[in-house]
Amino acid sequence: MKTPEHDTSVYERVQGSEEFQELKRRFRSWTFPMTVAFLVWYLLYVVLSGWARDFMAIDLLGEINVGIVLGLLQFVSTFLIAWAYSRHAEKKLDPVADKIRHEVEEKVK
Amino acid sequence: MSSHTLAAVLFLAFVALTLVITFWASRNTKTAADYYAGGRSFSGFQNGLAIGGDYMSAASFLGIAGMIALSGYDGFLYSIGFLVAWLVALLLVAELMRNSGKFTMADVLAFRMSPRPVRTAAGVSTITVSIFYLVAQMVGAGALVGLLLGITDATQKIWVIIGVGVLMIVYVVFGGMKGTTWVQIVKAVLLMGGAGLITVLVLAKYNFNLSTLITEASAATGKGDAFSVPGLKYGTDAQGIMGKIDLISLGLALVLGTAGLPHILIRFYTVPTAKDARKSVLWGIGIIGVFYLFTLVLGFGAAALVKIPASDTGGNTAAPSLAEAIGGDFFGEVGGTILLALIGAVAFATILAVVAGLTLASSSSFAHDLYAHVFKRGNTTEREEVMVARVSAFVIGAVAIALGILAQGQNVAFLVALAFAVAASGNLPAILYSLFWKRFNTAGAVSAIYGGLISCLIMVIFSPVVSGSKTALFPGADWHLWNLSNPGIISIPLGFFFGWLGTRLSKEYNAAKWAEMEVRSLTGVGMEKATPH
Numbered sequence: 216m217k218t219p220e221h222d223t224s225v226y227e228r229v230q231g232s233e234e235f236q237e238l239k240r241r242f243r244s245w246t247f248p249m250t251v252a253f254l255v256w257y258l259l260y261v262v263l264s265g266w267a268r269d270f271m272a273i274d275l276l277g278e279i280n281v282g283i284v285l286g287l288l289q290f291v292s293t294f295l296i297a298w299a300y301s302r303h304a305e306k307k308l309d310p311v312a313d314k315i316r317h318e319v320e321e322k323v324k
Numbered sequence: 325m326s327s328h329t330l331a332a333v334l335f336l337a338f339v340a341l342t343l344v345i346t347f348w349a350s351r352n353t354k355t356a357a358d359y360y361a362g363g364r365s366f367s368g369f370q371n372g373l374a375i376g377g378d379y380m381s382a383a384s385f386l387g388i389a390g391m392i393a394l395s396g397y398d399g400f401l402y403s404i405g406f407l408v409a410w411l412v413a414l415l416l417v418a419e420l421m422r423n424s425g426k427f428t429m430a431d432v433l434a435f436r437m438s439p440r441p442v443r444t445a446a447g448v449s450t451i452t453v454s455i456f457y458l459v460a461q462m463v464g465a466g467a468l469v470g471l472l473l474g475i476t477d478a479t480q481k482i483w484v485i486i487g488v489g490v491l492m493i494v495y496v497v498f499g500g501m502k503g504t505t506w507v508q509i510v511k512a513v514l515l516m517g518g519a520g521l522i523t524v525l526v527l528a529k530y531n532f533n534l535s536t537l538i539t540e541a542s543a544a545t546g547k548g549d550a551f552s553v554p555g556l557k558y559g560t561d562a563q564g565i566m567g568k569i570d571l572i573s574l575g576l577a578l579v580l581g582t583a584g585l586p587h588i589l590i591r592f593y594t595v596p597t598a599k600d601a602r603k604s605v606l607w608g609i610g611i612i613g614v615f616y617l618f619t620l621v622l623g624f625g626a627a628a629l630v631k632i633p634a635s636d637t638g639g640n641t642a643a644p645s646l647a648e649a650i651g652g653d654f655f656g657e658v659g660g661t662i663l664l665a666l667i668g669a670v671a672f673a674t675i676l677a678v679v680a681g682l683t684l685a686s687s688s689s690f691a692h693d694l695y696a697h698v699f700k701r702g703n704t705t706e707r708e709e710v711m712v713a714r715v716s717a718f719v720i721g722a723v724a725i726a727l728g729i730l731a732q733g734q735n736v737a738f739l740v741a742l743a744f745a746v747a748a749s750g751n752l753p754a755i756l757y758s759l760f761w762k763r764f765n766t767a768g769a770v771s772a773i774y775g776g777l778i779s780c781l782i783m784v785i786f787s788p789v790v791s792g793s794k795t796a797l798f799p800g801a802d803w804h805l806w807n808l809s810n811p812g813i814i815s816i817p818l819g820f821f822f823g824w825l826g827t828r829l830s831k832e833y834n835a836a837k838w839a840e841m842e843v844r845s846l847t848g849v850g851m852e853k854a855t856p857h
Binding site: 282293 | 398401408410411414415416534536539552553555568579602605613760835840843846847
């Protein structure tokens with residue numbers, strides 16, 4: 216019996232396939248730019264807290280100032296990005312990943 | 325009944341419940357997958373709660389609420405890094421690790437590398453990070469008990485540390501990952517319930533108007549508008565430019581460290597599939613996010629309603645005192661006593677759940693990485709490996725108790741920030757390169773881990789947290805070379821750089837293994853299955 220562990224050439228064939236390259240592209244083209252985006256947005260917030268204190272102190276709603284609002288927006292953006300990722304993964308990644316997995320598991324049976 | 329007695333009773337009830345769970349878990353822990361990964365049978369929601377239970381330490385509960393109560397905005401700023409960090413885990417790490425690893429962080433790092441050097445490095449890093457974190461928690465436990473149970477006697481505090489240590493050893497040695505996970509789930513429910521109740525009461529007092537709460541808090545602390553503006557704690561005007569750079573450095577370590585903490589990473593192995601790992605992080609983000617929103621209200625509430633004694637420089641009494649005050653406000657004196665006791669018991673449960681997770685992570689890495697794969701070169705039985713894991717949990721627990729007692733009264737709060745910095749500088753580069761960089765190899769992995777770890781240690785040893793300041797570990801001595809308390813801004817780029825350099829200097833490259841890793845991590849082919857029971 217051949218298992219994926221014993222037949223590594225299966226993996227190289229899958230890796231070279233159009234389908235897998237598409238999965239990899241869909242994964243990376245979403246997660247990599249998004250990671251850069253939320254890190255920049257977070258660092259921007261920290262930098263503003265360090266160097267733009269007058270700006271952060273501007274009151275928006277009663278005593279709630281720009282700093283607090285930007286901080287709360289970090290929570291909102293984190294929740295939204297997490298939700299958006301799960302949608303992306305369910306719609307664009309899972310179907311392709313499941314299909315490839317079933318194909319490989321069939322092949323090596 | 326005084327609140328101290330009631331807190332002790334509630335806490336003993338928690339201990340009794342968790343011991344029953346541990347006993348049950350020990351009967352269901354037979355294989356290595358049971359011991360290390362809870363049989364991979366937890367649901368996404370259960371694991372999400374356990375992630376919260378593992379992550380939200382007493383430092384983040386009492387510490388952040390206290391920091392907000394004392395320094396307002398800056399405490400809030402601190403909490404945000406801990407939450408945003410979970411996006412790194414969700415987008416880049418959790419699912420791919422679940423697909424390609426087995427029990428420890430090193431499983432992923434050693435996948436396509438020469439196993440012995442990489443497992444040694446990962447094991448050293450895992451145990452170092454976990455012990456730093458563990459000692460900080462143990463010392464914190466001694467300090468907290470003084471506040472919450474009214475114990476001031478040094479000998480009694482030592483017994484409390486021993487008690488916490490013994491319980492943590494029992495959970496891990498007998499319950500393994502299953503027992504530890506359930507302790508964390510119970511703790512997370514209690515913590516969210518307790519913190520949520522007080523939050524709602526505080527908000528109700530101010531008619532659910534955050535602006536009024538902030539106004540009252542700013543006025544009560546006598547700091548006025550400065551209270552809701554950055555700069556009371558981090559990057560104060562007195563610290564000048566270095567203080568602000570230090571703030572960025574801390575922020576970087578918090579946001580990049582989480583996805584490199586070994587006790588967090590092994591949680592992804594406790595679910596059946598990568599999809600469940602994703603679900604557990606989604607639940608984890610929800611729970612942790614809501615929790616930090618609670619601490620915002622708790623912190624401002626404490627600032628508005630209670631007076632924190634000057635002796636409590638970290639503000640650890642803020643949340644318990646607030647519980648007493650707000651309970652008294654709504655339900656009379658008895659209500660105040662009950663809420664204070666509840667928060668005290670929750671704080672202890674919090675410490676126990678976190679230290680158990682850390683002990684499990686470090687003993688798993690010792691047994692699975694160092695013993696089974698480095699010393700025995702893979703020639704062991706599963707039974708023997710689990711036996712070694714249990715023995716090392718006992719030894720690591722004993723070491724943590726001893727260090728916790730020795731460091732009693734020392735200012736070791738920096739150890740948590742250091743653990744995050746090492747995780748961000750050594751572990752995270754190695755994990756990300758492993759998962760995404762085709763060319764990455766053994767030399768790269770070893771250089772990233774040791775490079776990140778050593779640069780963090782050097783940066784901290786010659787920083788003001790160890791010598792040359794009033795709050796330093798050695799306040800009497802002075803060998804500090806720079807005014808940077810948090811190493812991240814230097815050590816994280818160094819870790820990534822060493823990983824790159826090590827890789828470039830070595831010709832090793834295994835195309836077949838890279839293909840296997842990439843295909844497995846993205847599709848879940850050949851992943852470790854859940855054990856049926």
